Amino acid sequence: MEGVTAVLLLAWTLISPSSSGKAWPTHTVCRGGNLEVFYQSCDPLQDFGFSVDQCSKHLKSNLNIKLGFILREDIKELFLDIALFTKGSSILNFSYPICEEDLPKFSFCGRRKGEHIYYAGPINNPGLEILEGEYQVLLELYNENRATVACANATVICS
Amino acid sequence: MAPCASCFLLAVMFSASCKAITSSDQMCTEKEANKTYNCENLGLTEVPDTLPNTTEFLEFGFNLLPTIENTTFTRLVDLIFLDLTRCQINWVHEDAFQYQHQLDTIVLTGNPLIFMAETAFNGPKLLKHLFLIQTGISNLQFIPVYNLEKLESLHLGSNHISSIKFPENFPTQNLKVLDFQNNAIYYLSTEDMNALEKATNLSLNFNGNDIRGIEPGAFHSKSFQSLNFGGTLNLSVILKGLQNSTTQSLWLGTFDDIEDQDLTSAMFEGLCEMSVESINLQKHHFSDISSTTFRCFTQLQELDLTATHLKGLPSGIEGMNALKKLVLNVNNFDQLCQINAASFPSLIDLSIKGNVRTLDLGAGCLEKLEDLQKLDLSHNDIAASECCNLQLKNLAHLQYLNLSYNEPLGLQSQAFKECPRLEHLDLAFTHLHVKAPQSPFQNLHLLQVLNLSHCLLDTSNQHLLAGLVDLRHLNLQGNHFPDGSISKTNLLQPLSSLEVLILSSCDLLSIDKQAFQSLGKMSHVDLSYNSLTGNSIDAFSHLQGLYLNLAANSIHTVPPHLIPTLSQQSTINLSHNPLECTCSNIYFITWYKENLEKFEGLEETVCANPPSLRGVKLYDVKLSCGITALGIFFLIVFLLLIAILLIFSVKFLLRWKYQHI
Numbered sequence: 001m002e003g004v005t006a007v008l009l010l011a012w013t014l015i016s017p018s019s020s021g022k023a024w025p026t027h028t029v030c031r032g033g034n035l036e037v038f039y040q041s042c043d044p045l046q047d048f049g050f051s052v053d054q055c056s057k058h059l060k061s062n063l064n065i066k067l068g069f070i071l072r073e074d075i076k077e078l079f080l081d082i083a084l085f086t087k088g089s090s091i092l093n094f095s096y097p098i099c100e101e102d103l104p105k106f107s108f109c110g111r112r113k114g115e116h117i118y119y120a121g122p123i124n125n126p127g128l129e130i131l132e133g134e135y136q137v138l139l140e141l142y143n144e145n146r147a148t149v150a151c152a153n154a155t156v157i158c159s
Numbered sequence: 160m161a162p163c164a165s166c167f168l169l170a171v172m173f174s175a176s177c178k179a180i181t182s183s184d185q186m187c188t189e190k191e192a193n194k195t196y197n198c199e200n201l202g203l204t205e206v207p208d209t210l211p212n213t214t215e216f217l218e219f220g221f222n223l224l225p226t227i228e229n230t231t232f233t234r235l236v237d238l239i240f241l242d243l244t245r246c247q248i249n250w251v252h253e254d255a256f257q258y259q260h261q262l263d264t265i266v267l268t269g270n271p272l273i274f275m276a277e278t279a280f281n282g283p284k285l286l287k288h289l290f291l292i293q294t295g296i297s298n299l300q301f302i303p304v305y306n307l308e309k310l311e312s313l314h315l316g317s318n319h320i321s322s323i324k325f326p327e328n329f330p331t332q333n334l335k336v337l338d339f340q341n342n343a344i345y346y347l348s349t350e351d352m353n354a355l356e357k358a359t360n361l362s363l364n365f366n367g368n369d370i371r372g373i374e375p376g377a378f379h380s381k382s383f384q385s386l387n388f389g390g391t392l393n394l395s396v397i398l399k400g401l402q403n404s405t406t407q408s409l410w411l412g413t414f415d416d417i418e419d420q421d422l423t424s425a426m427f428e429g430l431c432e433m434s435v436e437s438i439n440l441q442k443h444h445f446s447d448i449s450s451t452t453f454r455c456f457t458q459l460q461e462l463d464l465t466a467t468h469l470k471g472l473p474s475g476i477e478g479m480n481a482l483k484k485l486v487l488n489v490n491n492f493d494q495l496c497q498i499n500a501a502s503f504p505s506l507i508d509l510s511i512k513g514n515v516r517t518l519d520l521g522a523g524c525l526e527k528l529e530d531l532q533k534l535d536l537s538h539n540d541i542a543a544s545e546c547c548n549l550q551l552k553n554l555a556h557l558q559y560l561n562l563s564y565n566e567p568l569g570l571q572s573q574a575f576k577e578c579p580r581l582e583h584l585d586l587a588f589t590h591l592h593v594k595a596p597q598s599p600f601q602n603l604h605l606l607q608v609l610n611l612s613h614c615l616l617d618t619s620n621q622h623l624l625a626g627l628v629d630l631r632h633l634n635l636q637g638n639h640f641p642d643g644s645i646s647k648t649n650l651l652q653p654l655s656s657l658e659v660l661i662l663s664s665c666d667l668l669s670i671d672k673q674a675f676q677s678l679g680k681m682s683h684v685d686l687s688y689n690s691l692t693g694n695s696i697d698a699f700s701h702l703q704g705l706y707l708n709l710a711a712n713s714i715h716t717v718p719p720h721l722i723p724t725l726s727q728q729s730t731i732n733l734s735h736n737p738l739e740c741t742c743s744n745i746y747f748i749t750w751y752k753e754n755l756e757k758f759e760g761l762e763e764t765v766c767a768n769p770p771s772l773r774g775v776k777l778y779d780v781k782l783s784c785g786i787t788a789l790g791i792f793f794l795i796v797f798l799l800l801i802a803i804l805l806i807f808s809v810k811f812l813l814r815w816k817y818q819h820i
Contacts, residue, residue, distance in 0.1 A: 045200055045221075070245065070269070072221075103441065103465055103489065107367055107390050107414040110340070114220060114244035114269030115293050115317055121416035 030055030034159050035130065042138075042151040045072060050152070057158050061127035067119045069150055074113050075099055077144035085136040098141075130158045191216075198222065206232060213237050215261075220244030229254040238262050245269035257282035264288040268314075271295055280306045292338075293317040304329050316340035316364075323347065325354045332357040335384070341367035347400065349377045360384045365391075366410070373400025378433075385410065390417045394443075398429030405434045412441030412465075421446035430455035437461035437484075444468055450475045457481065465489055471497035484508040491515045495524040495550075503528070510535040512561075517542070526553035533559040537585070542566035544592075551577045563587040563610070570599035583608040587634070590615045593623060601626035612636035612661070623650045632659040636685075643668035643690070645698075652677045659683040663708070670695040681705060686712065687732070693717040700724045710760060711735040715768070717747040726754065734760030737767035738777060742784035752778055 024047040029037035033056035041047045048069035054060060078099040084092040099109030105124075108117055135156040141149040186209055187198035195216040198207065203222040210217070214235050224231065224246040232238065238259045248270035255276070256262055262283035272294045280286060280303055287309055291302065297319035308330045320342040325331060331354070344365060355361065359382075366389035373396060382405035388397050389412050397411065413419045421444045437460060445452065450473045456462065457478040466489040482503045492498065492514055500506070506528050511518070518539040525531065531554055543550065546568045551557070557578040562568070567590040575581055581603050591614045593599055600606065606627055616623065616638045624630075633654065640649075643666050651657070657678050667689035675681065675698050684699070687710040696717065699705060705728040714736040717725070725731060740748065755761060755778055766772040766780060 102463075102486070104389075104412075105415050105442075107341075107416050109414075110366070112268055112290070112292050112314075112316070114266075116269065119416070124415055 029154070033057065036157040037154060039152045039154040042153050043072075043148055046070060048150055048152075057130045059125070059128040059130060061125060062122045063125055064121060065119070065123055067117070069117060071111060071113055071115050071117055071149065073143045073145070073147045073149050074111075075108070075143055075149060076110055077101060078109065078149060079142055081138075081140045081142070083138040085138075086133055091135075130156065132158050134158075206235065210235065216240040218242045220246065220266075222246050224248055226250045226252065227255045228252045229257050231255065233258055235259065236261075240264045242266040243270065247271065249273045251275040251279040253278045254281050255279050260284050262286060264290075266290040267294055268292040269294070272301075275301065275303050277303050278305055279303050282306070285309050287311045288314075290314045291318070296320060299323070299325050299329070302329075309333055312336035312338070314338045316342070318342055320344060322351060323354075324351045327354070329354070331355055334358040335360060336362045336364075338364040339368060340364055344368040345370060346372045346374075347377050348374045349379075352377045352381065356381075363387070365389075370397065370400075372396060375400070375402070378402065378404035380404070382406070384408070390414055392417075392419060394420075394422065395426040395429060398427065398433070401429065402432045406436070408437040408439075408461075409435045410439045411443075412439050412463075413443055415442065419443060423447060424449065424452045424454070427452065427455050434458060437463075439463040439465075440467060441465040442467065449473050450477065453479060460484065462486070472499050472502070474499040474502070476502040479503055480505055482506060486510045489513045489515060492518055494519045494521050496521045498524070500525050501527040504530075506531055508533040511539065512536065513538040514540070516540075517566075520547075520550040522549045523552040525551070529553065530556055532556055535559075535561040536565070537561045538564045540566050542568070544569040546570055547574050548577045551575070554578045556580055559583045561585040562589055565589040567592060569593075570597070572597045572599060573601045574599040576602055579603065579605070581606050585610045586614055587612045588614070593617060593620060595620035596622040598622045598625040600624060604628055606630055608632040610634040611638065614638060618650055621648065621650055621652075625653050627654055629656050630654050631656055633657060634661040635665065636661050637664045639666055645670045645674045647671045647673045647676075649674055651675070654678060655680070657681055661685040662689070664688040667691055667695075670698045672697045672700075674698050676701065684708065688712075693721065696721045696724055699728065703727045704729045706730045708732045708759075709736070710763075713737060715739045716744040719746040722747060722750050726750070726757075729757070730759055731757055732759040734763035736764070738765070739768050740766035740772045740775070740777070740780045740782065741769055742782060745782055745784045748777065748780055748782060752780075 024041040026038050026040045027050070029039055029050060029052055035055050035057050037055065039050060046069065049067065051066045053064040076099065080096045080098055082092070082094055083090065098105055104110060106119070108119055111117060137154040137156060139152045139154065141151070143149055187196040187201070187207065189196055193211050193213045196210055196214055197218040199218055200221045203219070204224065212234055215237050217235065217238060217240065220242050221244065224243065225248065227248055227250065229252065236258050239261050241262060241264065244266055245268065248267065250273060253276040256265070259282055263285050264287065265280070268290050269292070283306065286306060289307070289310060289312070292314050293316070295318065296302070296315060299320065304326060310330065311333055312335060316338050317340065320339060321344055323339060323344060337355070347370065361383050362385040363383060364387040366387045368391070370388060370391050371393065378401045380403055385408040386406050387410040389410055391397055391411070394411055422440070423446050435458065441463060442465070445467060448469070453476050459479070459482055461484040462482060463486040465486055469487065469490040469492070471492065476499070479502050483505060485503060485506055485508070487498060488510055492511070493516055495518060498511070504527060507530055509525070509528065509531060512535050518536070518541050520541055520543060534554070534557060541562065542565070554577055558580055560578065560581055560583070563585045564587070569592040575584070579602055582605055584603070584606060587610045591611070593616070595617060597620070600609070603626065607629060609627065609630055609632070612634045613636065616635070618638055618640045645667065655677060658680055660678070660681060660683070663685050667686065668691065670691065679701070681702055682704065683706045685708040686695070687708045689712050691709065691712040691714065693714045693716050699707065707728050707730070710732045714733065716739045738744070751758070758764065761778060762776065764777045766775050766777060772780060
């Protein structure tokens with residue numbers, strides 16, 4: 001009897017819709033100059049918009065980006081984690097502070113939960129030559145409580 | 160019988176997980192029973208019936224409440240904090256919060272408000288904080304004025320406000336924080352400022368407004384707790400406009416995404432005509448920095464020049480005698496002497512962290528700072544083969560020193576002889592080269608906190624921590640011990656005052672029973688992320704009331720004779736251990752279930768063995784280790800057989816005896 005109940009329950013859990021089942025669409029950041037960049041939001045709560053002013057394998061320094069999303073957390077402190085993979089192995093991991101209490105680098109630092117943010121401006125990156133290949137990039141923005149502010153799974157294809 | 164039991168267990172587990180899934184779909188999360196609830200992102204159109212009437216703190220953001228009426232929250236009469244962020248609220252009708260007499264904070268951030276009724280905020284007796292960020296307000300008349308007499312903070316950021324002039328009847332007498340971040344304010348007139356006259360100790364935030372003009376005299380004889388003009392393009396407009404004002408803290412920094420003018424000496428003229436205690440100028444460029452640039456900084460107590468592209472400070476700055484705190488983080492110094500510290504003889508607090516280049520400490524560069532108590536030199540790539548007496552020469556009053564996140568430092572005996580009053584020393588993530596048997600911290604009799612995490616120490620040096628008679632807090636995280644064990648004689652022995660000891664991630668396999676014998680005052684021990692077994696608990700038999708963290712170790716069983724040692728401690732964490740849930744561990748499991756209040760991380764304290772119980776929470780485990788029915792049956796059969804055998808053998812013996820008579 002219990003066995004039957006267990007099977008029924010198992011079937012129900014498998015069939016019933018899960019809240020995090022829906023994936024956000026994949027967007028194109030840019031395509032051209034032998035470079036294609038796609039991203040998908042990995043924050044189950046929301047999608048976000050992102051674009052770069054230039055798309056080339058010779059990545060120039062101090063790129064201008066456009067970024068639009070809704071804040072689900074205060075960002076008095078904001079950190080960026082980047083993990084770079086190719087062919088399933090990790091090449092690079094780093095963490096970078098964007099907003100800190102004693103050094104708010106950008107004008108949007110200190111904005112509050114619920115605000116819609118639109119940022120168009122430079123990001124202070126170093127110049128970079130992208131080698132041929134396909135790369136997976138995981139970007140995560142989070143605040144001082146390790147609460148996710150934004151999350152992106154990106155694919156970079158350089159030919 | 161056994162398969163049936165596991166079936167039942169499986170069924171219980173599945174039904175539990177189903178319950179959890181359905182509840183997260185529709186129900187609010189309870190953060191504190193009957194008081195604090197989070198109902199965010201649930202698509203709710205009303206207050207759910209499941210919320211108790213006693214709810215005091217309610218996070219209700221990201222739901223759907225186009226209209227708020229006096230019936231919306233009727234039931235929740237005990238509300239103190241109400242967060243309605245981004246609920247697509249268009250209308251706040253009359254007496255919307257009339258039953259919420261205790262309400263002190265209302266958050267309406269990110270709602271497309273069309274209209275708020277005049278009596279919208281009537282009801283709360285002590286409404287102190289109101290958040291109207293990004294609600295589309297273009298005119299301050301939009302905010303209903305009734306019942307705002309007790310208001311202490313008003314947040315109006317990211318709106319379309321161009322004038323800060325409040326209506327005449329707006330109550331400002333209790334306002335302490337007025338936040339106008341990211342609006343469209345270009346001009347501040349005397350009339351605007353006079354409307355705020357009743358407020359005292361006000362903090363005004365104009366960050367992200369491009370203020371191009373201030374009417375002369377607008378700030379005349381007004382005083383503020385803090386003024387923030389972050390990201391303003393023209394600083395001289397601000398400093399001239401603030402004539403004859405008094406401000407504790409003035410924030411004039413800029414940002415990476417804002418193009419700004421170079422700062423010239425002439426721009427600071429206005430500072431001579433006002434009184435300020437603390438100024439922040441982060442991320443600006445100085446065009447012609449010289450000793451006269453700071454001519455008007457004479458009254459200043461705190462100066463923050465973070466990331467101002469400085470290669471040095473000019474020598475011979477006069478009149479900065481009063482400066483108590485100087486922040487020079489994220490600049491481009493090559494050598495510490497380039498800051499020309501002699502200009503700041505009264506300095507108590509100096510911070511130079513995250514220097515863009517490798518910083519050379521030089522010799523005696525800070526020797527004129529006789530009153531210095533706090534020094535932060537972290538994240539600077541500092542390397543020195545012999546540290547730190549020459550570098551920290553004459554800092555006899557230093558109490559706090561941060562040298563964390565630097566390149567390798569060589570320390571000899573009495574390496575901090577020049578700063579005998581040190582109370583707090585942070586060397587985390589800086590590799591230390593100490594030759595045994597040197598004692599680098601020898602003379603630091605007042606040191607209370609020492610952070611040596613990830614310093615790659617030679618822990619076999621018994622004298623490493625000699626002399627630290629007053630040390631209360633020691634962090635040795637990420638260091639390694641010979642053979643992965645702490646033996647009876649070890650480097651911790653001189654630390655008789657130690658209260659907090661952190662030995663997590665040290666790859667420890669064992670701890671000797673008497674390793675901590677001399678540490679009688681410990682109250683907090685963190686041994687998480689090692690490979691310790693249950694026997695290590697013996698090292699704490701002489702201690703009581705301890706917070707003991709043994710998470711993420713290799714504890715399979717806790718031997719019964721060690722249970723008294725655990726029972727005399729106040730809090731224990733045994734989560735993420737491969738715990739044995741068989742009868743070999745029955746004494747511990749039984750005791751654990753009777754003492755759950757002592758344990759932390761209950762949800763992560765699970766069985767690893769036997770495989771059928773893997774992942775089951777220890778408090779859910781039911782073991783019966785007495786004799787089972789089957790066992791009793793076999794025992795009876797066995798006894799019966801013995802008895803029969805006995806009878807037969809007696810019979811046989813007797814027969815044999817009689818046959819031979």
